[in-house]
Amino acid sequence: MELFGLFKMQFICHLVICYVFLVSGLIVNFLQLCTLPLWAINKQLARKVNCRLAYCISSQMVALLEWWSGTECTLYTDPESYPFYGKENAIVILNHNFEIDFLCGWTFCERFGVLGSSKVLAKKELAYVPVIGWMWYFLEIVFCKRKWEDDQKTVVQSLQRLKDYPENFWFLLYCEGTRFTQKKHKISMEVAEKKGLPKLKYHLLPRTKGFCVTVQHLRGTVTAVYDSTLNFRNNQIPTLLGILNGKKYHADLYVRRLPLDSIPENEAECAMWLHKLYQEKDEFQEKYNLTGCFPGPTLTPPCRPWALLNWLFWILLLLFPLSVLLLQLFQSGSAFIIFTTVVLCFAASLGVRWMISQTEINKGSSYGNKEGQLNNNA
Numbered sequence: 001m002e003l004f005g006l007f008k009m010q011f012i013c014h015l016v017i018c019y020v021f022l023v024s025g026l027i028v029n030f031l032q033l034c035t036l037p038l039w040a041i042n043k044q045l046a047r048k049v050n051c052r053l054a055y056c057i058s059s060q061m062v063a064l065l066e067w068w069s070g071t072e073c074t075l076y077t078d079p080e081s082y083p084f085y086g087k088e089n090a091i092v093i094l095n096h097n098f099e100i101d102f103l104c105g106w107t108f109c110e111r112f113g114v115l116g117s118s119k120v121l122a123k124k125e126l127a128y129v130p131v132i133g134w135m136w137y138f139l140e141i142v143f144c145k146r147k148w149e150d151d152q153k154t155v156v157q158s159l160q161r162l163k164d165y166p167e168n169f170w171f172l173l174y175c176e177g178t179r180f181t182q183k184k185h186k187i188s189m190e191v192a193e194k195k196g197l198p199k200l201k202y203h204l205l206p207r208t209k210g211f212c213v214t215v216q217h218l219r220g221t222v223t224a225v226y227d228s229t230l231n232f233r234n235n236q237i238p239t240l241l242g243i244l245n246g247k248k249y250h251a252d253l254y255v256r257r258l259p260l261d262s263i264p265e266n267e268a269e270c271a272m273w274l275h276k277l278y279q280e281k282d283e284f285q286e287k288y289n290l291t292g293c294f295p296g297p298t299l300t301p302p303c304r305p306w307a308l309l310n311w312l313f314w315i316l317l318l319l320f321p322l323s324v325l326l327l328q329l330f331q332s333g334s335a336f337i338i339f340t341t342v343v344l345c346f347a348a349s350l351g352v353r354w355m356i357s358q359t360e361i362n363k364g365s366s367y368g369n370k371e372g373q374l375n376n377n378a
């Protein structure tokens with residue numbers, strides 16, 4: 001293994017990366033909090049400021065993927081749709097099989113210039129994850145409990161707020177509602193059978209309510225749906241820990257731009273439209289498994305330097321005080337202070353490990369593990 005590859009696997013590197021992420025993230029969260037009075041005076045300006053502050057956090061993870069792990073992301077799409085990307089509001093539909101699928105999504109957001117403003121319909125539990133979850137609060141991310149009786153009102157209210165959003169945004173919807181596991185797949189196919197819907201091989205049966213309500217309330221705000229299908233080459237199973245260890249993956253993303261006008265307004269028809277879309281997505285996955293590529297030409301947007309520059313800025317800013325502090329600590333010779341520092345570092349790394357565990361499929365929720373509405377999120 002090359003020397004730099006070995007270096008990337010060292011615990012001390014991970015500790016430094018996590019330290020920079022945590023401390024810069026908390027600083028940004030604090031700055032976001034400070035924008036609260038601005039919301040009262042100039043809401044649109046406050047939103048724009050928050051997009052840029054959020055970029056400082058999410059682009060660090062993108063830099064980790066692009067520059068640290070060297071992961072490549074290839075985009076398959078048709079050349080007529082390409083000029084629209086990043087220039088309009090869109091709903092993005094993505095398969096949910098991989099632990100870093102959201103990060104690959106972020107990479108494309110970054111390359112098309114919509115990373116700071118990107119949105120998602122996310123499970124409520126993520127709102128409590130320090131740094132990222134807190135950042136999302138100020139980005140007006142739409143949260144749901146995955147209990148329609150409770151969600152209906154809040155989701156609609158949150159969607160309505162996005163109508164006058166001052167920046168172009170992509171609104172990500174994982175219509176499967178949870179990450180793919182064999183057990184969840186088996187159960188959702190039982191539901192499909194009961195509903196008389198064709199079985200899917202590579203996807204869970206999509207939950208249609210979130211999609212229909214999003215289309216209904218963002219009509220006029222959003223111009224297209226980007227149907228996106230993600231896969232990794234050579235059957236790689238990527239993880240965030242792998243990325244942190246500098247492991248390189250190769251992602252392939254197939255995107256079809258579907259004008260919003262082509263989606264039926266009637267709820268039942270809209271739901272059927274989504275089911276049909278997932279049947280097509282299943283066929284794309286099947287073809288990918290057979291041929292190793294998606295249909296159409298590849299038009300990969302280039303990697304931009306901003307994520308790396310932002311990351312280097314925070315590293316330089318935060319490593320200097322840390323080095324001075326550590327030097328003073330060890331010079332003090334106090335066993336108690338040194339012990340306390342080691343314990344604090346250990347606690348912080350446990351905290352980050354917990355955050356990373358939020359991305360791990362085997363630690364996922366039980367949502368979709370039970371047929372019907374016995375679902376719970378525990």
Ligand SMILES: CCCCC/C=C\C/C=C\CCCCCCCC(=O)SCCNC(=O)CCNC(=O)[C@H](O)C(C)(C)COP(=O)(O)OP(=O)(O)OC[C@H]1O[C@@H](n2cnc3c(N)ncnc32)[C@H](O)[C@@H]1OP(=O)(O)O
Binds near residue numbers: 109170175178
């Ligand atoms: C390529 C570029 C990418 C760009 C990226 C852009 C932006 C990036 C931004 C941020 C990145 C960060 C990513 C963070 C990721 C976080 C993601 C998540 O948290 S995913 C989980 C939350 N989101 C969702 O769940 C969305 C999809 N779900 C829905 O829309 C749901 O409808 C709902 C609104 C959440 C409500 O759910 P609920 O379960 O309460 O109700 P439903 O009506 O949907 O379900 C009942 C319905 O389903 C049938 N049923 C029962 N069991 C199952 C089963 N196992 N499988 C399938 N269906 C089932 C049941 O019979 C009911 O049927 P019916 O409606 O006919 O009565």
Ligand SMILES: CCCCCCCCCCCCCCCCCC(=O)OC[C@@H](O)COP(=O)(O)O
Binds near residue numbers: 061179359363
């Ligand atoms: C520079 C970067 C340093 C990195 C070190 C620290 C990284 C900390 C990362 C925290 C990331 C938290 C964002 C979590 C996003 C998880 C997305 C996700 O995949 O959620 C799952 C839900 O969709 C469905 O949940 P399940 O029902 O499957 O359960």
